[in-house]
Amino acid sequence: MSSAVEAEQQPPTEPEQPPQQDRWGTALREIASGSMFNGFLAVLLAVLVGSVLIAVTDENVRSAAGYIGARPGDFFNATWDAIWGAYTALFRGSVYNTDAENFQLGVKPLTETAKFAAPLIVSGLGVGVAFRAGLFNIGGRGQMLIAGAAAGWVGYQFDLPAVLHLTLALVAAMVGGALWAGIAGFLKARTGAHEVIVTIMLNYVGFYLVFFALSKQSLLQAPNSFNPKSLPMKDSAVLPKLLGDQYNLHLGFIIALVAVAFAWWLLDRSALGFRIRAVGINPEAARANGIDVGRTYVVVMLIAGALIGLAGANQVLGTVTGGVTVDLDAGIGFDAITVALLGRSRPLGILAAGILFGALKAGGFAMQASQNIPVDIVLVVQSLIVLFLAAPPLIRTLFRLPAKEAK
Amino acid sequence: MSTTTGEASIPIHETPLAGVTTVIEKKTPVLLSTLALLLLAIVAIWPKSGDTTYRLAVPSDFAQLPTVTVPSTLTAWIVVVVCGLCAAWSVVLYRRHRATPLWLVVVYSVAWVFGFLTWAATGGTIPLVGLLSGSLALAVPLVFGALGGVLGERSGVVNIAIEGQLLAGAFAAAMVASVLDSAWAGLVAASAAGVLVALILGLFAITYFVDQVIVGVVLNVLVLGLTSFMFTQVLAPNAASLNAPPHFKAIPIPVLGDIPLVGPIFFRQTVIVYLLYVAVALVTWSLYRSKWGLRVRAVGEHPKAADTVGIKVNRTRYRTILIAGAVAGVGGAFYTLVSVPQFNREMTGGAGYIALAAVIFGKWDPIRATLAALLFGFASNLQGVLSVIGSPVPSQFMLMLPYVVTIFAVAGLVGRSRPPAADGIPYRKG
Numbered sequence: 084m085s086s087a088v089e090a091e092q093q094p095p096t097e098p099e100q101p102p103q104q105d106r107w108g109t110a111l112r113e114i115a116s117g118s119m120f121n122g123f124l125a126v127l128l129a130v131l132v133g134s135v136l137i138a139v140t141d142e143n144v145r146s147a148a149g150y151i152g153a154r155p156g157d158f159f160n161a162t163w164d165a166i167w168g169a170y171t172a173l174f175r176g177s178v179y180n181t182d183a184e185n186f187q188l189g190v191k192p193l194t195e196t197a198k199f200a201a202p203l204i205v206s207g208l209g210v211g212v213a214f215r216a217g218l219f220n221i222g223g224r225g226q227m228l229i230a231g232a233a234a235g236w237v238g239y240q241f242d243l244p245a246v247l248h249l250t251l252a253l254v255a256a257m258v259g260g261a262l263w264a265g266i267a268g269f270l271k272a273r274t275g276a277h278e279v280i281v282t283i284m285l286n287y288v289g290f291y292l293v294f295f296a297l298s299k300q301s302l303l304q305a306p307n308s309f310n311p312k313s314l315p316m317k318d319s320a321v322l323p324k325l326l327g328d329q330y331n332l333h334l335g336f337i338i339a340l341v342a343v344a345f346a347w348w349l350l351d352r353s354a355l356g357f358r359i360r361a362v363g364i365n366p367e368a369a370r371a372n373g374i375d376v377g378r379t380y381v382v383v384m385l386i387a388g389a390l391i392g393l394a395g396a397n398q399v400l401g402t403v404t405g406g407v408t409v410d411l412d413a414g415i416g417f418d419a420i421t422v423a424l425l426g427r428s429r430p431l432g433i434l435a436a437g438i439l440f441g442a443l444k445a446g447g448f449a450m451q452a453s454q455n456i457p458v459d460i461v462l463v464v465q466s467l468i469v470l471f472l473a474a475p476p477l478i479r480t481l482f483r484l485p486a487k488e489a490k
Numbered sequence: 491m492s493t494t495t496g497e498a499s500i501p502i503h504e505t506p507l508a509g510v511t512t513v514i515e516k517k518t519p520v521l522l523s524t525l526a527l528l529l530l531a532i533v534a535i536w537p538k539s540g541d542t543t544y545r546l547a548v549p550s551d552f553a554q555l556p557t558v559t560v561p562s563t564l565t566a567w568i569v570v571v572v573c574g575l576c577a578a579w580s581v582v583l584y585r586r587h588r589a590t591p592l593w594l595v596v597v598y599s600v601a602w603v604f605g606f607l608t609w610a611a612t613g614g615t616i617p618l619v620g621l622l623s624g625s626l627a628l629a630v631p632l633v634f635g636a637l638g639g640v641l642g643e644r645s646g647v648v649n650i651a652i653e654g655q656l657l658a659g660a661f662a663a664a665m666v667a668s669v670l671d672s673a674w675a676g677l678v679a680a681s682a683a684g685v686l687v688a689l690i691l692g693l694f695a696i697t698y699f700v701d702q703v704i705v706g707v708v709l710n711v712l713v714l715g716l717t718s719f720m721f722t723q724v725l726a727p728n729a730a731s732l733n734a735p736p737h738f739k740a741i742p743i744p745v746l747g748d749i750p751l752v753g754p755i756f757f758r759q760t761v762i763v764y765l766l767y768v769a770v771a772l773v774t775w776s777l778y779r780s781k782w783g784l785r786v787r788a789v790g791e792h793p794k795a796a797d798t799v800g801i802k803v804n805r806t807r808y809r810t811i812l813i814a815g816a817v818a819g820v821g822g823a824f825y826t827l828v829s830v831p832q833f834n835r836e837m838t839g840g841a842g843y844i845a846l847a848a849v850i851f852g853k854w855d856p857i858r859a860t861l862a863a864l865l866f867g868f869a870s871n872l873q874g875v876l877s878v879i880g881s882p883v884p885s886q887f888m889l890m891l892p893y894v895v896t897i898f899a900v901a902g903l904v905g906r907s908r909p910p911a912a913d914g915i916p917y918r919k920g
Contacts, residue, residue: 136716140723219703276900277909279650279703280850283843284893291893295886420707457722459835462715466708470690473705474698 121475122425124482126439129467133460134166141165168454176449177442187329192445194332198402200441201335202394202415207422207433208346209264209391213278214428215350216383217363222267222282223391223416225289226260228409230392231399232293233259235313235407236303238320238400248319253338253396260392261385263289268384272377278384286416294409303407313407322401335397339437342390347430349386359383391419414462421469440465518590522577522598529573529605533566538612545617548754555750562612569605573598610876610883621875622868623755626763627829629867631656631838633766634821635845636852636859637773638684641814643854644777645807646790648914650706651691652818653842654713658683659822661717664833665725667735667826676735677762677823684819687713688811696804696811699916710842718835725833733832738762762824769817774856786810790910793917803917821845847896854909866892 138144147154147161175181177196183189206223213220234256241248263285270276296302297311305314322334350356361369362379370376398411422440426432440461447461471478478484542562546555576598580590607616635652642649649655662683667676691709694700725733738760747757756763777783785806788796793803826833844866852859873888 136719140720219701221703221707270897270901274901276897280846280900281897283650284847284897287840287843287893288890288897291886291890295884298884298886417707417711420704421711424704424708457719459715459718459722462711463719466712466715469708470694470705470712473700473708474694476698477694 121478122472124478125468125471128471128478128481129464130170132467133464134169136460136463137169137456138162138165169450169456172450172453172456173443173446175446175453177446191330192449194326194330195445196438196442197336198332198441199444200438201339202397202402203418203422203440203444204339204434204437205342205397206391206394206415206419207426207437208342208430209260209387209389209394210419210423211426211428211430211433212346212350212359212390213264213383213387214423215356215363216359216379217366218268218271218380218383218387219279220264220267220282220384220387220391221279221417221420222264222285222289222388223394223419224412225282225286225416226263226388226391227395227398227412227416228289228293229263230256230260230388230395231411232296232303232313232407233392234320234396235316235399238316239314239406241320242317243319245319248317249322249400252316252320252400253393256392256396256399257389258392260390260395261388264384264388264391265381268381271384272380278380290409293407297407297409305406311409312405315406316400316404320400321404322397331402333401335401338393338397340434342393343430343434346390346433350430355382391416394419418465421465424469425472516584518595519577519580519584522573522580522590522595525602526570526573526577529566529602530570532606533563533570533609538562538609540613542608542611542613543615545615546619546751548619557615560608562608566605566609569601569608572601573605576601607872616875619751619754621871624874625864625868625871626755626759627867628871629864630763630766630824630828631821631841632845632848632863632867633860634769634824635818635842636848636863637769637856638814638818638821639846639849640852640854640856640859641773641777641786641817642688642811643849643913644790644910645786645810646793646910646912646915646917647691647695647807647811648702648706649688649691649811649814650703650846651687651709651713651842652845653838653840654706654710655684655687655815655818656822656825656838656842656845657710657717657836658687658713659819660825660837661720661822661833662819663823664733664735664826668732671736673736673738673827676827677820680823680827681816681819684815684817684822685812686815687819688815691815692808692811695916696807699918702914702916714836717833721833721835729832735826735832737831738827760828762820762828765820769820770856770860773817777856787910789917790912793912793915797917797919803919807917818842818845844892847892850909851892851896851899 141161143161144158144165147158151158176192178193180189180192183191206227209226210220210223234252237248237252237255241251243251264282266285267276267278267281270281271278293303294311297304297313300306303313304310305312322338324330325332325334325336348356350359358369358374358379359382361372361374362376362383366376369379394415395411398413398415399407403411418440422433422436425439426434426436443461443465444458447458450456450460451458540562541559542565543557543559545557547557576594580594583590635656638655639649639652659680663676663680666679667673670676687709691702691705694705695702721733740758740760741764742753742758743764747753749757775783777786785796785801788799788801789803789806789810796806797803822838825837830837845863848859848862848866852862869888869891873885876883876888877885
């Protein structure tokens, strides 16, 4: 599978082509077959499918379809209303609320998008960094749960000064996530156990472990409670709000931006990043050149787990501070995979993809509230984007674009 | 844990080449000894006094077996001794460079579980028939999913999307069975839904060379999103007409169903369970004994060689995963046409991943994968029974078991799990 991952990770731009070729002549062709354009078409196609789904399941559309022969206009109106209503609600929920009384309220959706984007970005980085070493980290859920439980425990257990407490909780999350992901890296390095299988299984082991801890009074469960839930976080461990209490946006977003910068530096500027990429492109060649492949696997999984741990901390210490629960990951662990794939495992790409999916999430909830369209449509659109994006030839076939020049 | 023989990586139906020395692994004796010591520790550290009762019959039985009551401490100690002897014998065999026979492992496992159960359920009654038939019920979707997984991976296509196929099958079965008021129609629809998911998997993984794990993971998300969306938007508001599927009734098989203990567990089941028996036999036979199966395995082990002798690699893979999808889809139907009244969002709850675990733990062999799925079904049902009796083992740890043993299996601690050589690698001609 590693060869396929490489193919996936290397957008087939043509770096090998001699630079003296007529650049401007091929520019148009490049754009039509380039990955940016493909990405745009993938999003377009996914949104199109989403629209069909919304229209087909809409009550008004279906009743209008019943007499489409008599009054076809009604059918098209209803279809248009359903789709237009859905996407304007999506926009109002994710970018700017045009119905708001003033600018402060109007811009709130944008801060919601940033809030939803933060955990997607850091966890996407976690998947992406592992990807660059040729490792497929599907264990986001388990890593977030363990990290969230660790952060939560620090968050409610200790009485510490504000900055110190928060820092300690964040470190606990990173350590928790790193250890959980590190198991997969260690087993891969020592026994060759496939990280896909190990991380999938660790998701469930982590889930039941946290579930167990949350149902034991002596461990994480809140005293005198029967619910599998911990005590709420102390104020000193909560990620502070960035723009005042009016907005939900918290420090997690800044942490995500810092993480992007760190991941960029790590992958593109550091010696370790060079080793990671070398192992990802060809482990055998890397080994032949003196790189300790097993060690790199362990290190990269530790880093990946720490990054995903930050996503767990983001949830427990920022978004839902009422206490640790078993569903703290809120699907982010799996979303992270789609974010990393859409971002092509590049830190800046992941930033963009995280913001896009954050917007879809924020807008999706608004769409559910105002248009009664289940938020699950976001999952559909998200996975379709990644599917279409993963197969550029499919996009080219569907849109009848020129094929790439044969090498 | 009955899969720890020395030549484990060789499919059981193929005889090893003459003259090839088989390497005897010491994992089996080590594992048996460790588990025996674990049981000894449990029984010694937390002694219990009292009796454990096993109810062997159900009231509807033709011939009533008596209930059996055993003194729990004495029984547990006897089991510890038996397990210890088995482990010792295994060590002796290893010293003589001989593999531990499978029957010894089976005897050991049954004894161990019996001893543990007797100890854990001290003072309570264990309805053995309920425990085992419940295990079978929980295992049915797992077995179908695992069979689909084995087929796909034997042809070289990793199928992470078993979860998606089960969920799609459950959804399609509920909806079509409700609309057409026929459980059989639901079964066919479930199978078709599984095929559809497999078709998408094939399109991306085989035709467009997209990484199979990526496609699988994304497909699971897609199916989850799609079925949840459709459930909230369409099924839930029209539950009476769209989500009230007729169910398959249990059909007791004459004679076989009257056998005490075995009858009520295996032969008073629904059509889907009987289909399961057929499917296991058919998949095993065709994979190892038919020309088709030989081709599938050739394509999964060495596609280039297969291509050279004229086997159409990608066509074979397509055909195999479509069949696998149909099988897995039937597993999904079991949820909505037998075990649960109606479809609900995320209702498979990770069963597809347990099925995947069974594929790996069963070393890509249909029989072993089936046994693994049954074991996992037993573990999760045992958890339910024990929590009713009030067991000292937290239920979460019982539920964790399949995943933990799978990690051990892939890490090579319990035998060696070796996938088909070309598993997961798209085939490009030329």
